[in-house]
Amino acid sequence: MAIGQSYREIKIWLSDSACIGLSPVSPELFARSCPRFIDGFFISIELLVLASLFGFVIAIGLAVARTSNVGALSVPAFVYCYVFRGTPLLVQLWIFYFGFGSFGAEGLGPFWLVFRDGYWVGLVVLTINTSAYAAEIFRGGIVNVPHGQIEAALAIGMGWWTKLRRIMLPQALQISWPAYSNEIILLLKGSALVSTITVLDLMGQTRTVFSRSYNLEIFLYAILLYLVLSGSLTIILRILEARLRTPTQMSRQH
């Protein structure tokens, strides 16, 4: 709770200072609704960061299961990816929020804590959706690890887990990272759909501000903020990409 409290305080402080900092250059329309935009901006970042972190972990598990020889693992993983990759994010959000949500507190029991709030439903659905996409991307990486590498790992007596952790996954990630970066940018844009299930993310706040003034200029500010987000994201993903490359390059020098 204490962490939540100080996080909220940091957010308020950041929002205030950003708005004050921007005030000399911001047009009147933006200045009036600045705290709303910045609040929404933070919500979008939170959803993106959390969904991509959880999604990443789940996707790795799914990708390993997909490439497994054991049908009990590969078939469910395939079905999961097929369902969540093959249906629109909007439909998933509405089914989870309005559909499952309509069972209410009695029908859903402890799950109601999650389903009660559009924010958590949004986070769950974005995580599921991105994990299904990313699992396919990582699967592509795993099957493209050179066969010689696997043979070599087996030859020196590596166990399944060691082989996976030290040989397969590092190379699979390296191969699939550019495609995965693309998926994260798509996730950012997809996250705007949570505004339809009452979440006041950047898009939700933008629409609320717009509904008062009907000034299309508002969407221009949203675009700029989204570009700032995707720009920073691209830079972070590039840095990670460069770091992923290092271990194998080092091993080549040996």
Add this chain to the structure above:
Amino acid sequence: MHIRKSLFIAAFSAAGLALAAVGAQAQDLSIKIATEGAYPPFNQTAPSGELTGFDVDIANALCEEMKAKCEIVAQDWDGIIPGLVASKYDAIIASMSITEERKQTVDFTERYYSNYLRLVAKKGSDINGLDSLSGKTVGAQRATVAAQWAEDNLGRNATVKLYDTQTAAYSDLEAGRLDALASDVYPAFDWLKDKPDYEFVGERIEINDLIGIAVRKGEDDLREKFNAALTTIRENGVYARINEKYFPFDIY
């Protein structure tokens, strides 16, 4: 010469008359009207795709009165004013409140009904008026006067959730995500008819809310035609007949 001249004049005026007749024919007003189609009982989309409701009936009555050919189309609420400005249609008859903010972008006719707000909550809940809303979650449809009122008056003490449609807000009230719903009175009155577990709570919330027809800025001609037709259907009983179909009291 004299005869010829008068013949000429006669021929000319006959042609003129014919032209005038053609002109009158062409002047037959053709109007495209947008409504939302998700705001029962004022406007809703029947399963067949047909638009029905009070707004639609009023629109048709006005068109008949103006002898205009009208086409009524459905348009999402969020984009309904931008669509008018972009000339996708010529008027909005969608239970739209006349507000200062909207007047910056569009022009309005006189009111065709007037509105106030009520809170809706589950029967037996601890919500009994404005004072009991502290710490509660209150819903409203985004881009409505109810939403504006809720944000401005409840935002400090309660959580305000905004929905794209009124229907979505009802379903969240029933799911238990909302403790109360701030709503225009008539659609809520209509919804409550089939929902015995829910009721109006608290006093009526007066917001001086008049509902008008929106037209593009400067379309004074069309606006005045609507106004004239409105006066006529108020006087000749057509309005009352439509009103009766939906509410047991006069909503003008």
